[in-house]
Amino acid sequence: MSIMSVPKAPRIWQLAERRYRLIGTQCLKCGRVFIGPRKICPQCGSRELRDIELPKRGKIYSYTVVRNPPVEREKQGPYIIAIVELENGCKLTTEIVDCSPEEIDIGTVVEAVFRKIGEEDKTGVIYYGCKFRPVK
């Protein structure tokens, strides 16, 4: 109950465009790339960062299958969650879809696909973003 009553719509809206287009932030001083907006680089302290469109390809850095899901995903069944390292070195957390766990490993090349991530409740917002799938 308490979970469903938290209004997520404003938070979803604030980051929607970045999630849809896979926009990250790059530090102009040290070159490091992050998912999500930042004003200050946590690696070098520089305040010169710019938004960049992230590469849509990368490889699996580590992964697992979630079998005890949080309440909002209980109906979904087990799913694969991973850290993917994109071609420019940026790492991000994502779900791996369109495959079984046996078909992937650390190092498997994957590509971004636009998908539904979840929904607030039956009458609330549906939220979207990128998941990744193995490149066939």
Added chain:
Amino acid sequence: MSMRGEVAVIGVGMTKFGEHWDKQLRDLFVEAALEAIEDAQVDLRDIKAMFIGNMGSGLWVEQEHLGPLLADYLGIPGTPSLKIESACASSGMAFRLGVISVAVGLYDIVLVGGVEKTSDVTHGESIHHLASVADREWEAFYGMTLPALFALIAKRHMMQYGTTREQLAKVAVKNHKHGSYNPKAQFQRPISIEDVLNSPLVADPLRLLDCSPISDGAAVAIIARSDIARKFTDTPVYVLGSGVATDTIALHDRDDITTFKSIVLAAREAYKMAKVEPKDINVAEVHDSFTIAEILAYEDLGFVKKGEGGKLIDEGVTELGGKIPVNTSGGLKARGHSPGATGIAQIVEIVLQLRNDAGKRQVSNAEIGLTQNIGGSGASCVIHIFGNKR
């Protein structure tokens, strides 16, 4: 200034960890606090301030403002009292702040505690709440959970260093064995390697018996200026070192996920203040929220070189009777893990060990002990080093 030896623990108390269906958060706290007050032989009115660790009372029982609530229900409204939050490291952090407040001379006697009440919601809701220790927008949003974060770490550790599935299982077996000697442990039943390997998968390669439970519980320590400690007890336990550090909130923003930089940094501060080295530690309570976390703790605390944590468990070094017994209480795995209370529960165990009060699980001649408490996937860490001599 150095805080080394300036503050002593003069009393400890804790509830059993587990599922307390019939008790509320405030009941658990008061029970642990009264036990600690009795142990310290202080009067309630001697307590000049309270620092309470709690991770998610707002999420689990929709109650914030724990500082005044708990001072009120302990019968000392008016006392300065506040809640400290650092995920599963909340009460380790509360202890640190309490120690600082005494060391600078602000208060003579302070109550530091931790409490969490998690069993009033469904398991799925608890998994959701626990995921708020990670980055909600860039990890949990995509389905990441706390067990899954540690599964990713385990997978990389196994790949990079050859750590085996059996070595992870041995951590749980050891801690359950230790827990069988602790009357306050949630699980007091020994288990076998086969039990771990046959338990259901939670997040591959981690299985149910690799994971600590999400418990209800409370733990409290009474601390005092060292120069007055002997007025209350013949066996004060001194705080020799304290260290705290943080790391990026998201696991994916770290270069190498097989090391917790927050442990390395906090340990450096604590060892330096205490003027001890890893080899001087006689007994330790480390944050084994998942079996792989204990392996990382061995390495990042400097008990062994990076990658050799698995060897340490194979050699029995960290078992009762070994050179550095680790998690003699049963650890988070068997004593139980009540996120807000775990940090102080670890301190309770080390205090009992250094007072020679640990019963069947007593480490002989223990003089220097260490506690290591992390929040989330290591985004925060707090370490304390204790001695029974100043």
